[in-house]
Amino acid sequence: MKAARLGGATALLLGVGVSACAAQEPANAMVISSDRVLVELASELLLNLAARSGLELRDPVRIERRSRAQLVRYLEEKLDEELPPAEARATVEVYALLGLVPPDLDLRSVLLGLYTEQVAGFYEPDSTALFVMDDQPEAALEALLVHELVHALQDQNADLAALTDRDLGNDRATAAQAAIEGHATLVMLEFMTEQMAGVPIDLSEIPDFAAQMRPVLESMRSQFPALAGAPRIIQESLLFPYLEGTGYVQSLWARGERLAPFGPELPPSTEQVLARGSANEPVELELSVAQGRVVRDDVLGRLEIGILLEEHGAGDAEIADGWDGDRYVLVELTDGTRGLGWYALWEDEQARTRFVSAMQGVLPRLGPQVSFDTLEVAGHLATFLRVRDVGGITARIRATDGP
Helix, strand or coil, X not given: CHHHHHCCCCEEECCCCCCCCCCCCCCCCCEECCCHHHHHHHHHHHHHHHHHHCCCCCCCEEEXXXXXXXXXXXXXXXXXXXXXXXXXXXXXXXXXXXXXXXXXXXXXHHHHHHHHHHCCEEEECCCCEEEEECCCXXXXXXXXXXXXXXXXXXXXXXXXXXXXXXXXXXXXXXXXXXXXXXXXXXXXXXXXXXXXXXXXXXXXXXXXXXXXXXXXXXXXXXXXXXXXXXXXXXXXXXXXXXXXXXXXXXXXXXXXXXXXXXXXXXXXXXXXXHCCCCCCCCCCEEEEECCCEEEEEECCHHHHHHHHHHHCCCCCHHHHCCEEEXXXXXXXXXXXXXXXXXXXXXXXXXXXXXXXXXXXXXHHHHCCCEEEEEEEECCEEEEEEEECCCCCEEXXXXXXXXX
16 A cells, blocks of 8 residues: 555655754764764664675764654655645545445544554654654664664665655665665664674574564554554555565675665565565556546555455465566546556466456455456456446556667
8 A cells, every 4th residue: 555655564654744953963974963862872883784784884873853733743744745734635545445445434544543552763864864663662762873874875776765755656666675775774774683682693593584574563453553543455564565575685685795676676566575685676557547537546565465365364375476567547437436447467377367266255245246267468467347337448668768
């Protein structure tokens, strides 16, 4: 769900909302802050983290504390900017038509509650400043700063805001978020594990480290009431960047280098994250609508298709393996009713057949006005789901800029 990218379980990657305080340190210091404790902690960490993350420390990092009240005001501003009420309603309608959220879900309130409950600190790419909540105990500051300082280093080496721009589409931006959060999480866990063990640790050498992390992250559902009460599609979208993103970055490290997940290593899809870099580049679709007005146009992606199947008891998420791209449109007809048209592409006949079989358990749960067909789009094996009486929706492969 696109809106869930606004936040995460331990940190937020958001835009500018609060200005940094006046610096109390020299201009050439590695850390600029009005808080001496933060300066001392962060200064001890930065060079170590740069080496662990495979990133270059190029500029000083600004750090300040913020109150919960300031955080709430900031999140409200960001929701108004990134998820205005009309877009929130359209988002809910799409996922409600797919049976993933209640049709009366107040998405903005749910997200505000989640972010307020979970956030201990966050890095703002637009202002290149790092903020920690002033209610955090002293003992928790080091782990929090490790994670957030990696984000600061990332932003000095890549444009984080551009990588997660919502105009890229739901799935691609979620994949980028997973790379960003997985990288920071892996560095943090390695650093903290080494501190506790008292000996050097290389997490790239631990087989399937992401699987070992899963119980810890799964426990967050019970620790955070707002998260536990959110629809599963929102829960999974929040946890995915930390869990699967960590596994993806660990797979990069296992190649023998401390690779940062940017440039050619940036995953183009959630399928690429789940497959640890071995999946194909997804095919991009464009949809044309002959009747009605397009209210929303986006991609579900491998992650959300898997959640769709599991949520409806239609089988394991792995049934969606073999996904080759998709696109949906939410269409409003002249009588004011809205319906959904969704094309998905599949790598081969086996993958499509497996998906079609699983969807037979989903279709009865989507209401009476549902149709589901197999077809081809420019030679690509495809499926087409229509929810409610919308017609005249056709698909084509999006032209690329290459030769």
